[in-house]
Amino acid sequence: MAIAAAAHGAPEPDFYHAPSKHKGIFAWILSTDHKRIGILYLFSLLTFFLIAATLGVLMRLEMLTPGKTIIEPQTYNTFFTLHGIMMIFLFIIPGLPAVFGNFMMPIMIGAKDVFFPRLNLLSWWLFLAGGLLALVSVFLPGGATDTGWTFYVPYSIRTSTNVIPALMAAFILGFSSILTGLNFVTTIHRMRAPGMTWFRMPLFVWSLYATAWVQILATPIIGITLLLVAIERWFGVGIFDPSLGGDPILYQHLFWIYSHPAVYIMILPGLGVVSEILPVFARRTIFGYKFIAYSSLAIAFVGSLVWAHHMFTVGMSNTGMFVFSFLTFLVSIPSAIKVFNWIATLYKGSIALEVPLLFILSFIVQFCIGGFTGLMLGALAVNIHVTDTYFVVGHFHYVMFGGTGFGLFAALHYWFPKMTGKMFKKKPAVVSWFMVTIGFNVLYFTMFILGYQGMPRRYYDYLPQFQTLHVIATVGSWILYSGILVMFVNLLISLRKGEKAGANPWGGETLEWTVPSPPPLENFDVVPTVTTGPYDYSKYEAVQEAK
Amino acid sequence: MSSEVATATTQGHTHRDDAGTKLGMWLFLFTELILFGGLFIIYAVYRFSHGAEFELAANELDRLVGTVNTIILLTSSLTVAMSITAIQEGKKNLTLLLVGMTVVLAFAFLLNKYFEWDHKIVAGIYPGSPDLINKPQGVILYFGLYYVMTGLHALHVIIGMVVLVVMMFFVKNGTIHKGSFVRLEAGALYWHLVDIIWIFLFPLFYLLH
Numbered sequence: 058m059a060i061a062a063a064a065h066g067a068p069e070p071d072f073y074h075a076p077s078k079h080k081g082i083f084a085w086i087l088s089t090d091h092k093r094i095g096i097l098y099l100f101s102l103l104t105f106f107l108i109a110a111t112l113g114v115l116m117r118l119e120m121l122t123p124g125k126t127i128i129e130p131q132t133y134n135t136f137f138t139l140h141g142i143m144m145i146f147l148f149i150i151p152g153l154p155a156v157f158g159n160f161m162m163p164i165m166i167g168a169k170d171v172f173f174p175r176l177n178l179l180s181w182w183l184f185l186a187g188g189l190l191a192l193v194s195v196f197l198p199g200g201a202t203d204t205g206w207t208f209y210v211p212y213s214i215r216t217s218t219n220v221i222p223a224l225m226a227a228f229i230l231g232f233s234s235i236l237t238g239l240n241f242v243t244t245i246h247r248m249r250a251p252g253m254t255w256f257r258m259p260l261f262v263w264s265l266y267a268t269a270w271v272q273i274l275a276t277p278i279i280g281i282t283l284l285l286v287a288i289e290r291w292f293g294v295g296i297f298d299p300s301l302g303g304d305p306i307l308y309q310h311l312f313w314i315y316s317h318p319a320v321y322i323m324i325l326p327g328l329g330v331v332s333e334i335l336p337v338f339a340r341r342t343i344f345g346y347k348f349i350a351y352s353s354l355a356i357a358f359v360g361s362l363v364w365a366h367h368m369f370t371v372g373m374s375n376t377g378m379f380v381f382s383f384l385t386f387l388v389s390i391p392s393a394i395k396v397f398n399w400i401a402t403l404y405k406g407s408i409a410l411e412v413p414l415l416f417i418l419s420f421i422v423q424f425c426i427g428g429f430t431g432l433m434l435g436a437l438a439v440n441i442h443v444t445d446t447y448f449v450v451g452h453f454h455y456v457m458f459g460g461t462g463f464g465l466f467a468a469l470h471y472w473f474p475k476m477t478g479k480m481f482k483k484k485p486a487v488v489s490w491f492m493v494t495i496g497f498n499v500l501y502f503t504m505f506i507l508g509y510q511g512m513p514r515r516y517y518d519y520l521p522q523f524q525t526l527h528v529i530a531t532v533g534s535w536i537l538y539s540g541i542l543v544m545f546v547n548l549l550i551s552l553r554k555g556e557k558a559g560a561n562p563w564g565g566e567t568l569e570w571t572v573p574s575p576p577p578l579e580n581f582d583v584v585p586t587v588t589t590g591p592y593d594y595s596k597y598e599a600v601q602e603a604k
Numbered sequence: 605m606s607s608e609v610a611t612a613t614t615q616g617h618t619h620r621d622d623a624g625t626k627l628g629m630w631l632f633l634f635t636e637l638i639l640f641g642g643l644f645i646i647y648a649v650y651r652f653s654h655g656a657e658f659e660l661a662a663n664e665l666d667r668l669v670g671t672v673n674t675i676i677l678l679t680s681s682l683t684v685a686m687s688i689t690a691i692q693e694g695k696k697n698l699t700l701l702l703v704g705m706t707v708v709l710a711f712a713f714l715l716n717k718y719f720e721w722d723h724k725i726v727a728g729i730y731p732g733s734p735d736l737i738n739k740p741q742g743v744i745l746y747f748g749l750y751y752v753m754t755g756l757h758a759l760h761v762i763i764g765m766v767v768l769v770v771m772m773f774f775v776k777n778g779t780i781h782k783g784s785f786v787r788l789e790a791g792a793l794y795w796h797l798v799d800i801i802w803i804f805l806f807p808l809f810y811l812l813h
């Protein structure tokens with residue numbers, strides 16, 4: 058992106074070394090600087106991710122043999138519940154917006170901070186409080202929650218385990234998510250630099266904008282629904298309890314009215330990261346900028362109307378089923394538009410196969426597999442057979458982990474030099490990418506086959522005929538987990554020993570690459586004036602044409 | 605956009621963008637409306653399936669108490685709206701008086717609500733009570749929703765009172781003044797929200813025939 062005015066005075070200290078009125082750790086946990094808050098999120102979020110991933114690997118280990126392998130059935134129930142709650146509410150929903158949205162979005166639109174910096178800090182505190190509450194609930198008397206992350210009534214009203222702390226944790230995390238969304242919408246509306254028109258915004262910012270609206274509009278519904286389950290447990294009010302006249306299916310509707318849009322909160326920023334990183338390493342202007350921007354909004358909109366496709370077997374009129382099935386098919390259109398645009402961007406590009414791009418390529422393939430199996434699940438006839446089997450487990454891991462999770466890994470490598478001022482070591486990073494991709498596909502593709510053969514989800518035990526496939530999946534989980542460890546260790550070592558990164562190691566054209574790495578406290582000496590759209594790679598394209 | 609750019613509040617120095625602050629406040633109010641919206645959906649579903657029993661149950665509520673509370677809240681919205689005009693004209697004491705009246709009215713609302721709930725509870729109508737359990741399911745649902753929705757609303761009244769008291773403090777120490785009153789406006793907006801939600805709750809629970 059071309060900058061008209063970029064005056065340079067004496068070099069300012071970067072934001073890690075900027076003076077602060079607080080000391081030691083307080084300079085971090087009381088800081089209202091969006092960059093520090095982004096880093097706070099990064100570390101807390103990856104910690105939660107590692108805990109939850111460890112639970113996942115332990116579950117896989119349990120499934121190595123039929124019957125008991127390492128843990129009791131009830132422990133398995135609490136594991137998949139905690140794994141689900143942590144992965145959803147503590148990792149993938151806050152994920153990209155809270156870490157990279159916070160750190161990069163203000164810089165990408167040429168602002169000095171988000172609009173409400175103190176509210177931003179409050180969001181992080183709420184996030185931490187919610188996360189700790191979820192963890193503490195495991196150790197309280199009564200035992201960890203065993204309802205699954207969906208908290209379906211009436212079981213969640215009846216079980217004797219600690220449902221209330223888990224519900225409260227999800228409620229608090231929802232509040233944190235709303236505040237972040239509100240902050241981002243206001244920031245994007247009010248704080249763009251001169252010349253940064255809507256259609257000059259980087260696509261990652263567009264995706265954050267669409268996501269923020271979904272966060273604002275959908276999250277209150279889950280808030281009130283979970284609150285009602287808690288009130289129901291406390292006071293015995295009959296709202297969902299069928300013995301008091303309540304309707305458990307109404308709970309499922311309300312739950313999915315939020316939680317389905319929430320899957321777009323999870324995936325949209327991931328799609329945004331792909332659109333952001335792809336042009337940089339293809340050295341080409343993104344193909345179909347406006348289509349990609351609008352398709353984010355379209356996904357956000359249509360995605361809000363498909364919630365009942367989680368409930369095809371629960372009891373619904375035939376008309377309802379047809380409508381929801383049809384709408385589900387519709388969502389695939391804007392998603393496919395994006396994929397086609399990405400591929401068109403790669404076509405004839407001068408591709409630099411750097412680590413972020415590797416993760417993005419895995420993303421695209423896995424997102425397609427996740428998307429196609431989503432279509433299968435959206436077809437009524439197939440759904441009846443594979444609902445609540447490992448097919449579904451495979452599907453959502455492909456979209457959420459194979460998509461957004463990989464997007465987060467890509468973003469982590471892409472923006473690592475900007476955030477830390479250091480380069481990571483390439484070789485171990487490539488090795489980790491390879492392990493993570495292989496492990497991931499061995500683990501979850503096997504689940505499609507298992508599910509198709511009839512292996513139900515959330516089961517502790519299974520028939521001997523499923524064992525071979527379960528063993529393959531478990532081995533996959535080991536490769537995946539080791540790959541993740543290699544990746545994190547490599548990044549941690551690079552943090553200390555990596556070479557110094559310049560302002561723009563990848564040749565990016567968006568605003569964050571015009572400021573030093575790491576950026577100074579107020580990001581820009583002089584507020585930049587923007588004169589062109591993002592991803593202007595015409596100089597590379599000219600060379601490519603000449604060949 | 606260019607003139608509103610330098611509006612960030614980073615450490616050290618503060619810039620102002622009142623329109624942006626109000627945008628944020630409106631977004632927040634939307635989320636509150638949607639929060640209650642979830643409850644209104646539940647109400648609609650159960651009223652549809654248990655219409656007759658809802659009307660039966662509604663007869664047990666005192667319409668007079670509800671009407672009085674509606675008048676109290678509407679008046680409080682008026683006083684808080686007038687306080688904005690007062691601060692715009694720089695009349696500090698009048699502003700304090702008007703916001704103070706709002707808080708007093710809010711307190712009166714809660715007091716009234718307290719007596720109403722107390723009356724019901726003494727009569728044995730509360731969630732999980734042995735009397736209520738034996739009533740038809742629609743009645744149980746009605747009172748379940750009655751307690752949850754008016755209770756959550758009362759909680760918002762309390763939050764609103766706290767916000768308004770803080771605003772009075774700001775007016776007093778001069779943080780809010782003729783030239784800068786966006787916080788008072790935001791507080792007043794919140795108070796109107798509390799009022800509007802009650803305007804829906806009142807007919808849904810008290811005026812059923």
Ligand code: HEM
Pocket residue numbers: 110111113114116117137138140141142144145148149204205206207450454457458462513514515516534537538
């Ligand atoms: C190392 C990585 C991971 C492993 C080994 C893993 C493994 C598993 C396993 C074994 C299950 C339980 C299957 C069942 O019995 O039904 C599960 C469930 C689940 N996983 Fe993962 N997973 C991983 C990463 C993730 C990620 C990144 C996400 C989210 C973005 C995620 C979200 C979920 C959810 C929502 C459930 C359903 C929980 C429930 O049934 O309530 N997982 N995972």
